[in-house]
Amino acid sequence: MTMEILDRPAQFEDRTGPTIWVDEAIWGHRLHDEQSPWLTFLEFLTVLLAEHGAGRALQEASLNSLSYRPQTQLKLRNLVFNNPHIMTVLAEDRADELAWAVWLEKMAQSAGGLESTDFTYLRERFETFQDFAAVINFLQGSAIEGDSNKRWSSKFVFPFGPHALYEDVSVSPKGGVSTDRRFFARTGEVLYLMLCRSQRASELRQLLVSRFLQNPAPYDGMAQALQGEPQFSKAERGGAFLPCSTHPVFDRLADDWLAILSLPIPAYDAIPHLVAITGLNLILYQLDRAREVLGREPSTLVCEIVAPKKSVVRDLSADSYQANNALPQQALERFIRSTTQTAQWGAALASDDAALEAAEILQQAFDWPDPDDPDEATGSPQDLIDSLVDKAVVRHKQHVGKIHMTWARAIGLSSRRSSRRVRYAPTDRLLKTLVVTCVPRRLEFKDFLALLADRYGLIIGDHQAQAFIASGDADQEDFSDNARRLEERLASLGLLKRLSDSCAYVENPFQRAEAA
Known part of the structure; x- marks a missing residue:
């Protein structure tokens, strides 16, 4: 297979460290060690959801033209990860109406990044305060890397479906919200472009959309009940770059994903296998691109x-x-x-x-x-x-x-x-x-x-x-x-x-x- 190596874009954004375009020219913008394989998969799904909404899932209008508007879901993540009051109110063993009233007042004062901190809609969606607390507890327990000490705006619920997907953001003490590239460092964008450029992108698109976006797990309803209407970033995210128009790793990765997604198991049971095989393929991509630059044979382990x-x-x-x-x-x-x-x-x-x-x-x-x-x-x-x-x-x-x-x-x-x-x-x-x-x-x-x-x-x-x-x-x-x-x-x-x-x-x- 002949690979076309692409020049860097005339303009690019959001780089850290010295202004040097070398790692990106070899491997793409960018591979980042602080973005784990799990977070890479979550960022991929966030891109996929946004592009599906725009009618172009796993399709590039032109090479390295990716620009998407992801969900932020700040109500959901405030409730799940920035909500210490819920345990305090439960421990006080108040009557249901009083528990709601106390919690709503405390949450209105501490929620971050929201134009409105009115959470009264939750009372109509849960029969009791204890039912609401049980849902919060479940989503906290199933969170990705939930025991990490990351700030609340950089924690992620399990990707049960489209309402549980959102980008990494930073929320300032004054409530300002900005995209953050530490844990969603664009490796998920690189993964998305790899699968876009695979020979089986159309087959993969059909399976991914049907299994993750159009047929979510029932637990996605919990995220929807907490979040309400989806929230989106104010601006689109551009600047992704992948230097190879084709590569054997892209096709192997797509084959691996199709093999896993074709198994007769629920989509969320397939995710750990998708994460692991993606991690292996991206490791091999880094090694293979290095060997191509050095003129050596493919990698062995x-x-x-x-x-x-x-x-x-x-x-x-x-x-x-x-x-x-x-x-x-x-x-x-x-x-x-x-x-x-x-x-x-x-x-x-x-x-x-x-x-x-x-x-x-x-x-x-x-x-x-x-x-x-x-x-x-x-x-x-x-x-x-x-x-x-x-x-x-x-x-x-x-x-x-x-x-x-x-x-x-x-x-x-x-x-x-x-x-x-x-x-x-x-x-x-x-x-x-x-x-x-x-x-x-x-x-x-x-x-x-x-x-x-x-x-x-x-x-x-x-x-x-x-x-x-x-x-x-x-x-x-x-x-x-x-x-x-x-x-x-x-x-x-x-x-x-x-x-x-x-x-x-x-x-x-x-x-x-x-x-x-």
């Missing part, structure tokens, strides 16, 4: 199925993890320094004012140095390149450089269990996601191992580890034992059946009825 004691596979897995963790920064440096190999750079060096010409090239390509800061454009052309690399690396290490480490841990791909070094060691939760995503009904165990290697670069069994065996870094028995441990793990999870000594099948637990 040596996975240890945790053994009771140290093993050769454990060491190789830790080595694999460390090598992959270093790739994005290496790609960043190569991407910048490749500028010196262009004819335009050669012409700049031959000019009468080489430093000025070089600075103009770097400013056009990377938005650095700042033309209003003459101190940044000092030194020789080589000094400028070195300075840009140093500044870009500092910025990269703040967020984009932490994606592999943070997300691998978040989805259960990496672990430090029983070891000082981090390595790839998939958890039971991730293994189940891989089974329900990749196994239509049942699949021979050896074919499952081959599929994981071909599809995601996960190296587990001896047939997939031939390069390590041929080089003498491991024996065949090392990886055979690793595969055997995976077989035992899957069997203990009810995901594998052995029919004979030479025949074991991995089974999709949600497709057994059809298989039978």
Whole structure:
């Protein structure tokens, strides 16, 4: 597949850190470690809902033209996450009418970001104050990352349906509301653009709209009852950017989502699997784009199925993890320094004012140095390149450089269990996601191992580890034992059946009825 790499937009907005367009040029605007896979999925759904309302779900009018107006649902999040009075009133054990009156007065004084703090409409929607409190308690208990210490305006209810979706905002002490890009940092927008550009976008659109937006879980009615009429941001959100017009990861991601969404399970039960497989694909996207910049082969991840004691596979897995963790920064440096190999750079060096010409090239390509800061454009052309690399690396290490480490841990791909070094060691939760995503009904165990290697670069069994065996870094028995441990793990999870000594099948637990 031929990939078209897109130039950065003429104007872009809402960036943090030094004004340098390098990470974004490679991976998009933007990957951000503080936005977890769960929050990325929530931001995606928020974009999808807004674009569906505009009649263009998973469709780009033109590349990188995304502009949408998300919901804010400030009444809902005030009630669920900025409502300490409800427990106080319940504890006082007042009569129902008095409980409502006391709570309404307190809430009117403390609610934030609202033009009107009148919540009297709730009395018509709940028979008793205790019923209202029970709904609040349920939504608090099912919140995404509900035990975090984030401010109330950056907390999110479970995405039961369209009324439970909203963007991250900051609410000032004076009540002003502004979009916030710390936890909805645009990674969900990048995910949305990836799926827009997949070959199966139309199929995916139909399933996503029908399962999440048009057929929400009954619990979405609770959010609707609390919120009332939806609230929207005052302005549209633009500025999303994805540098590749096509990419194999986009199509694999869409295939994975379709496989999960086609399972005979409720949509909200499918969400944890969608989140985990999205996290894996975005990790691989970051690594693959880094390897493309570096001119290397696709990524591989040596996975240890945790053994009771140290093993050769454990060491190789830790080595694999460390090598992959270093790739994005290496790609960043190569991407910048490749500028010196262009004819335009050669012409700049031959000019009468080489430093000025070089600075103009770097400013056009990377938005650095700042033309209003003459101190940044000092030194020789080589000094400028070195300075840009140093500044870009500092910025990269703040967020984009932490994606592999943070997300691998978040989805259960990496672990430090029983070891000082981090390595790839998939958890039971991730293994189940891989089974329900990749196994239509049942699949021979050896074919499952081959599929994981071909599809995601996960190296587990001896047939997939031939390069390590041929080089003498491991024996065949090392990886055979690793595969055997995976077989035992899957069997203990009810995901594998052995029919004979030479025949074991991995089974999709949600497709057994059809298989039978």
